[in-house]
Amino acid sequence: MGSSIERISLTVNGVSYALGPLEALDDLREQILRAARAAGGFLNVTADGGQRLTFFVTAATAIAISVSTVALNSDTADGTSGRGAGDAFSDYEDDDIPFDII
Template identity: 65%
Template sequence: MGNSIERVTVTVDGTSFALGPLESLDDLREQTLRAARAAGGFLNVTADGGHRLSFFVTTTTSIVISVSTVPLIAQTADVDPHVWLPGIATDYDEDDIRFDTI
């Protein structure tokens, strides 16, 4: 798929967390395996929304890493701030950015 992204979710002992867009499957696998082989260690991830999470992993910790491909939808992607959209204020100066307008 050309216009899609991969979304990674990690489930630790039955609780799922959607991860940030920069989390990689290979890195998560490596961290998890390293912690389990050491009989204990931390799995550090960034959740969607920016929260940093750290899980202590042992040989008895249940971890599932899932990856899904999500299509990008043009209506939800970043848009040009100079394009008028219904319901969005456009009475700001050219140097302003959208979150300056309330």
């Protein structure tokens, strides 16, 4: 079986946020549970684009966590191929590229 990663999405009061790859499911659960038990607290996460988000969580806050498994292409870590259709280099042979690749 190929490589895969888990992608986490957080929905807070009906608004969904794709989270960054370093967010951990167990840590999110712990932060949410701690805030709800304390009658209010902050949940700090990083969105997929790097934006830092902070939510004030209370017992009345509706939060859903969803996890999806994404298969990765073996060529690159993000699952996209470095060469292929739409690639700037796909029309050239190795010795035929009209510029130097650094």
